[in-house]
Amino acid sequence: MPHSETRRRRTSEEPSWVRVGGGLESVHDHVRHGPADLDFPPPGGPWTPLLLNNRLVGWGDKGGLAQARRAAEIGVQLGEERRIYLLSRLGHKLRSAVLALQESARQAAFGRPELMEGIFEQAQEVARRAAALEAAAIEPKDGARGVVLGAAVNLAMPNAGRDLPGNAVVVGSETALVEAFTRAKEWMGGDGVTFAAEPIGSWWKISIAPIGDRKPMPVPEMGEPLIRLIVDDHLHGWLDVAQPDRADIYLPAHRTR
16 A cells, blocks of 8 residues: 655654645655545544645645645745755766766777777776666657556566556556556566556556566666656556565556546
């Protein structure tokens, strides 16, 4: 079931919660909870839901339009801070890879031809880091619509073992969905992963788990932080990493009339 990721104990003053992407974050101690849903209130309540244009933007000790507007402002600010920090880290890692490639190319051109073999691998790593930076920086151009999960899985992880109902349809950008699943597959260990989906309320809970041992990613920011940005911000979903043996992704379910 949906739950919180607690990083530190709350103070005696009850925190308020704001929506960041498709999840919630407490303002005072930055505990995460999700997904953002009236049926899944955060712990420590009772809380009053804060709605703006019929959209849940947070929870607080009291309601009202002013509280809701403030919650929406804080949520946007926290999301932007997170995105800027990730872009900064990915940019730093890309620059490091470019410098290493330049140095190897320089040495290979001046008397060390044995380095040529490794230059291709270094160039591939530069391309991977550049693609990660692009994924974090650019909003998907295609709008949100109903996307069949099976079709997205076929594109992102065709070799994954799957337990997927045929009626699993989510609302989101297909481009961002395929990007999120591709990144999650790499983070969980490559082609050897399993993919399962089950409906929970107005969401589809998608569990991606490795079959064998996982290898740590050379650039940690290309794992959980990047996937969280894509899932939470681009897909308005919720990435839950509380379980050590898998990643759970909550995405809004598409409701047929």
